[in-house]
Amino acid sequence: MSLDLSREMYYSYAEKKKLIFYPRIQKNLRELYKRKLVAAQEAVQVIKSGDNIVLAFGCGEPPALLEAMARRHHELEEVKVHQMLPIREANYLNPEMAKSFRHVSWFTSGPNRQAVNEGRADFMPGHFHEYPLFFQKYINVDIFMGTVSPMDDRGYFSFGLSVDYTSTAAAQARVIILEVNPNMPRTRGESLIHISEVDFIVENNDPIPEIPIPATTENDKIIGGYIAELVEDGSTLQLGIGSIPNAVADILQHKKNLGIHTEMVTDGMVDLIESGAVTGSKKTLHAGKIIGTFAAGTRRLYDFISDNPLVELYPVSYVNDPYIIGQNYKMVSINATLQIDLLGQCASESIGPRQYSATGGQTDFARGCLRSPGGKGFVALHSTAKNGKFSKIVPVLQKGAVVSCSKNDVDHVVTEFGVAKLRGKTARERALALIAIAHPDFRTELQAAAHKMELI
Structure with a gap:
């Protein structure tokens, strides 16, 4: 089935530009490149x-440009810097530069979490699939900056690991500044931008950030086993990063004809492909292809996807649209949460009122799976936190906690003590099912709270 790009929000920068022929420009590509090549400070x-x-998102951030921008802090005031999932520590986030630069976090992570929770940075709520639309309707993009792969013979750069909202933001920008890095893999799909549309080019050969593969615990393996048992041959998968998704990927290697339609392409998916479990032959959309919107992991992953026709990255407005996700037969989504209450409300992005991450694509895929014929959604979590001191299944969410995934969107919940099927269950049945997979040390306490709340 071909891409459904009938709605304006699906049109990425690459889709609008890739078929345009530049006859005059083609003859002078190298000269044009040299004219636009400047030092980062310029x-x-x-x-x-x-x-x-x-x-640009995550691994697509431009470190040389950010360092040069920070050196201008004494000349600037109230510059808003929008980004989802910064990976490197950046000087412009330092407290002493708060009057010059106001970071806007679209996904809070290590480098910007402190700034957000201290009030030195803002936080942008939203579903991941909607973010390109934000740049089209709500936010004027004055300047776009991102890292790309080197230019090809036809004048195209690739956004590489970061297509997501990046391609749309670039299309809306008044000024485009690209940091060209030979270490950025060139990716297939809708990842291209032509030199004729670029205002400034900066060169840098810093290594692309890598995200280490987390070690899996015994509880991760148990949870992974429960989920893997419910994943049927021929299913299409969405997996995130973390020890539980990695454990699931390891166990799924004995399955047959799996497919991948995911926001994030990870190292665990490479393992599934190389094991023969992933063929994509049963996929409804993009049969035989690995579909994602960004990638992050180790250099092994980056080398695997570089110019690999098996892997295609598209804008997140397409990949994460629940309507698109739901067209995949037997779509399986595996997400994590920080805390869940007895109705099934998931607080996946904050610890009380303190912002920890963001909604991301969790709700996108939770809802998409419910549209899918034979689809299944999983929310996975360890039963306790802080070495067993606190239950992560609670009567009510912690005061100030943000509900990332509503009770209406949750299908299965999995801990090391089993699987609770919530979809189609009453409030009473949900509470009993969740108490049954809580840590035994907290079940009596949860039952008492549920009685007091008149849930059971």
Whole structure:
């Protein structure tokens, strides 16, 4: 089945530009490249106080440009810097630069979490699949900055590991500054931008950030086993990063004809492909292809996806649209949460009022799976936190906690003590099912709370 790009929000920068022929430009590509090539410090001179700057997602962030921008902090005021999932520590996030740069976090992580929770940075709520639309309707993009792979013979760069909202933000930008890095893999799909549309080019050969593969615990393996038992041959998978998804990927290697339609392409997926478990032959959409919107992991992953026709990255407005996800037969989504109450409400992005991450694509895929024929959604978590001191299944969520995935969107919940099927269950049945998979040390306490709440 072909891409459903009938709605405006699905049109990425690459889709609008890739079929345009540049007959005059083609003859002078190298000359054009040289004219636009500048030092990082020169490129960032275009930034003005009050500008909205959008940075590429995650591994696509441009470190040389960010360092050069930070050196101008004494000249600038109230520059908003938008980014989802920063990976490197950046100087512009330091407290002493708060008057010059106001970071807007679209997904809070290690580098920006402290700034958000101290009030030095803002946080942008939203579902991941909607973010490109935000740049089209709500936010004026003055400057886009991101890392790309080197230019090809036809004048195209690839956004590499970061297509997601990146391609749309670039299409909306008044000024485009690209950091060209030979270490950025060139990816297939909708990942291209032409040199004719670029204002400044900076070169940098820093290593692309890698995310280490987390070790799996015994409880991770138990949870992974429960989920793997319910994943049928021929299913299409969405897996995130973390020890539980890695454990699931390890156990799924004996399955047959699995497919992948995921927001994030990971190392665990490479293992599934190389084991023969993933063939994509049963996929409803993009048969035989690994479909994602960004990738993050180790250099092994980056080398695997580089110019690999098996892997295609598309804008998140397409990949994460629940309507698109639901067209995959037997779609399986595996997400994590920090805390869940007895109705099934998931607090996956905050610890009380303190922002920890973001909604991301959790709700996108939870809802998409429910549309899918034979689809299944899983929310996985360890039963306790802080070495067993606290139950992660609670009567009510902690005060100030943000509900990332509503009770109406949760299908299965899995801990090391079993699986609770919530979809189609009453509030009473949900509470009993969740208490049954809580840690035994907390079940009596949960039962008493449920009685007091008149749930059971």
